[in-house]
Amino acid sequence: MPVTIIDVITILTQPAGSRLIVVKILTSEPGLYGLGCATFTQRFHAVHAAIERHLKPFLIGKEVDAIEDLWQTAMVNGYWRNGPVLNNAISGMDQALWDIKGKQAGMPVYQLLGGKCREAAATYVHADGASPAEVAENVQRYMAQDYRHVRCQIGGYGGRKPRITPPEGAKSGDYFDPRSYMRRTVKMFEHLRAAVGDEVELLHDVHERLTPADAIVFAKQLEPYNLFFLEDALAPEDNEWFRRMRQTSTTPIAMGELFNNPAEWLPLIEGRLIDFLRMHISQMGGITPARNVAAMAAMYGIRTAWHGPGDVSPVGHAANLHLDLWAPNFGIQEWCRFNELVYEIFPGTPEVRGGYMYPNDLPGLGIDVDEKLAARYPCEDEIINWTQARTPDGGPARP
Ligand code: MG
Secondary structure (H helix, E strand, O other), X not given: OOOEEEXXXXXXXXXXXXXXXXXXXXXXXXXXXXXXXXXOHHHHHHHHHHHHHHHHHHHOOOEOOOHHHHHHXXXXXXXXXXXXXXXXXXXXXXXXXXXXXXXXXXXXXXXXXXXXXXXXXXXXXXXXXXXXXXXXXXXXXXXXXXXXXXEEOOOOOOOOOOOOOOOOOOXXXXXXXXXXXXXXXXXXXXXXXXXXXXOOEEEEEOOOOOOHHHHHHXXXXXXXXOOOEXXXXXXXXHHHHXXXXXXXXXXXXXXXXXXXXXXXHHHHHHOOOOOEXXXXXXXXXXXXXXXXXXXXXXXXXXXXXXXXXXXXXXXXXXXXXXXXXXXXXEOOEEOOOOOHHHHHHOOOOOEEEOOXXXXXXXXXXXXXXXXXXXXXXXXXXXXXXXXXXXXXXXXXXXX
């Protein structure tokens, strides 16, 4: 008797700032279910509707076995495809089906992918500060906890609190000064290398805050500080500029948390124009496409560094971890340090000790959800301010 999908539940919860979306697929086999991350925190209602009104009716009655077939057919069932809302909904399905398959096999998902290349995934954490000295203190605090990789920002993305005077009547927004941010960040890394030495790996996220011309100068200016990687130096819309960056700088490049579509990452991999893949796995459609792109990138000498902030649910972090343990070309895993409440709501949330993220070796993704507790922290509606970025003259900018 084939096992079929009998229900799809969308779990929305906000225990730690970010609105999280998790899909639970119930099957015809009593007690057998799977969980998947569908978190698109800024547009969670749209993903919720896509799951409840479109994906769920499509899935009810289908056999759970055929992950690949369901991924392919779900992706084209709406005809228009590769957008963030539907990709996240499909990821919820995809990860839940991998979880179910692992439970059926009695194996962790990394075993289904091909087994472990490593016992744990090296992680990096985020250090910020208002001054280079404060950032250095925070880096040293992480080093004392045995983290060997730290992302360093000064004043958040774009280096906030610029001394700027917008024109009279300028609109409100999250103002930043791109060129001031460049100068302050270069000085920060100069200070950090003197303060924390060469043995800790330092990373930085530009968050697409620079023009392409400035981003190319910036990658060159950071060369002396030997970054582990420079992230999102360019926006996906400016992908073509990576060729110029490659020609002028040796700084390793990480890219991809905003990618939706294979057409965005294929040329960068084929051209060997980046060094690390940063995709948000639910945003690209789940474990199935992430496995495929990781395997392809391995052939080009490009490593993985999957997106791992607080707006990836613990289920998504578990999916990241299974890919990390398997991928021969794993590079690094971003880690957001969830609070205790998140661990209570999602038993089996990956644990990090000494800078390494460890699996629990339970079958499937090895994670569960306490739905009653999750429901006590409902998602709140909010107009998001930090994505209303503006440059000094008041013009709109990418966040
Ligand atoms: Mg980023």
